[in-house]
Amino acid sequence: MQIINNCHLKGSRLATVTTVDELNLLIAYSRSKGAGIWLDGNDIKNEGKWIWSNNNTPIHPTYWHHGEPNGKRTENCLMISGSGDSWKWFDDSCKRSHYYVCQKNMQNLSEKQCLGLKDLLDELIKCKQHCKKP
Ligand SMILES: [Ca+2]
Numbered sequence: 797m798q799i800i801n802n803c804h805l806k807g808s809r810l811a812t813v814t815t816v817d818e819l820n821l822l823i824a825y826s827r828s829k830g831a832g833i834w835l836d837g838n839d840i841k842n843e844g845k846w847i848w849s850n851n852n853t854p855i856h857p858t859y860w861h862h863g864e865p866n867g868k869r870t871e872n873c874l875m876i877s878g879s880g881d882s883w884k885w886f887d888d889s890c891k892r893s894h895y896y897v898c899q900k901n902m903q904n905l906s907e908k909q910c911l912g913l914k915d916l917l918d919e920l921i922k923c924k925q926h927c928k929k930p
């Protein structure tokens with residue numbers, strides 16, 4: 797029933813969303829693929845009680861798309877999806893396959909490395925936004 801992913805092979809896990817910056821980054825990636833991506837959340841154990849799988853903590857806040865979640869017991873895995881300017885969270889069947897993003901804790905990075913990564917991500921988001929303009 798679980799999503800097939802290889803994040804664990806790289807010592808990482810499916811992406812979680814704990815800040816709006818993370819949400820926007822993952823939406824930018826999803827949009828760039830023109831396709832949905834799996835996140836780490838599920839409500840497999842208790843219908844409607846969404847948790848992050850990696851640490852079993854309740855998901856808060858949530859960023860559901862209008863009308864979602866709507867799959868009750870048939871859709872227990874969390875993804876980002878959408879179209880046009882409207883990209884948010886959906887529940888979907890865990891048996892389906894989608895792109896996914898792995899997330900790795902990097903608490904041992906130096907401040908310089910962190911700033912370098914931040915600059916890189918800022919540039920990536922700018923680039924993606926620019927690319928999407930007609
Ligand atoms: Ca469900």
Ligand SMILES: [Ca+2]
Pocket residue numbers: 864865866867871886887888
């Ligand atoms: Ca749904």
